[in-house]
Amino acid sequence: MKPETENHATLCQRLKECDVRPTPQREVVLKVILAKRDHPTADEIFARVKAQLPTISLATVYNCLETLVQCGLIRQVNLERAPTRYCPNLHEHAHFHDEATGQIHDVDLPPDLMARLHEVLPAGFDARSIDLTFRGKAATN
Amino acid sequence: MKPETENHATLCQRLKECDVRPTPQREVVLKVILAKRDHPTADEIFARVKAQLPTISLATVYNCLETLVQCGLIRQVNLERAPTRYCPNLHEHAHFHDEATGQIHDVDLPPDLMARLHEVLPAGFDARSIDLTFRGKAATN
DNA sequence: GCGCGGTTTAGAATTATTCTAATTCTCACT
C-alpha cells in the first residue's frame, strides 16, 4: 500500500468511514498530504492542491485540514512560533525537529515506551492523544 | 524558595549567569512569569508587566521572552493553532492540555520514564530538549 | 564623564488563520 497509489475509491472510502462528505477538495487535500512523507504547512498544501484543483481557496484548505484532523486522518504538529504543520503518518510516533534545518523527522519509538506514556498520567487525566517532540541537531550525513 | 519572593538581586543574578544584561524589563518579565504557576501568553505577560512597568512595549516583551527562552530560564509551549504560552516550571515535566477548558496542567512523570525518553533516539539525533504534551479531558473535580 | 553597542519604544508590517456572505454542490428522496 504505497501512499502514492492511493486512488479515488480508497480516498473516498476513508472519508466516508469518518462520516464526512467525500468532496473533491477534501480528497485532493488528503491525497497530497499522503503523497509525501514530509510535514507541509497549510500554505504548502494549498500550493500542491492548486496544481490539481486550481480554483480551490486557502480557506477551503484550512477547512479540509480541520476536518481531516478531527477525523484522525492526519495529525497536526506545532512548533515554536511557526506555522502549523500536518503529518500524514498515522502510526504512533514522535517528531524530531532539527533546529539547524527546520526539518521535521518522524521517529519511531519502542511500542512499550509509547504504551508506558499512555499509562503514566495521574488519575483524573484522560489523554486522547500524545505529542512528543524532540528538538536538537541531527547528524549531517 | 517560594517563587513570590524572588527579589531583585536574585533575578539579576540569574540573568547575569546567562550572560544577558539584567535590564529592568527582562527582570520584570521573568518575575511575573515566575510569580504564578500558570502558562501565560505573551499578551497576558504584557498586561501583567505593564502594571509594574507602564511604558513597556509588546515588542520588548517578545524580545525578553525570546532571550529568556534562549537562556533556558523559561520554556515555551505550543498548542495547536493558539498563541504560544510560556512555562515557568524548569523542572523536567510534561503538559496536559485540557481540551474542554483550554487549561494547561503540569504533569510530573517518573524520572526513569524521562530518562528513557532521552535515550531512545536513533543514532545521529541529538536532542537538546523534549516536549511532551497530552491532550484530553481532565476530570471535573 | 564618554561613547559604543546592546536595548527599548511606538508603530507599521507581515503572516497565519478565521470570518462572512454569496454561491455551488451533494445526496437523499422522490
Add this chain to the structure above:
DNA sequence: AGTGAGAATTAGAATAATTCTAAACCGCGC
C-alpha cells in the same frame, strides 16, 4: 432523472500573533 435542504466552497475582508524598523535610550567598560 429532478428537486430541495443542508453542507461545502469561494473570494476577499478581518483578526490576531508576531516580527520588523528606525529612532531614542541606557548601562557599562574605559
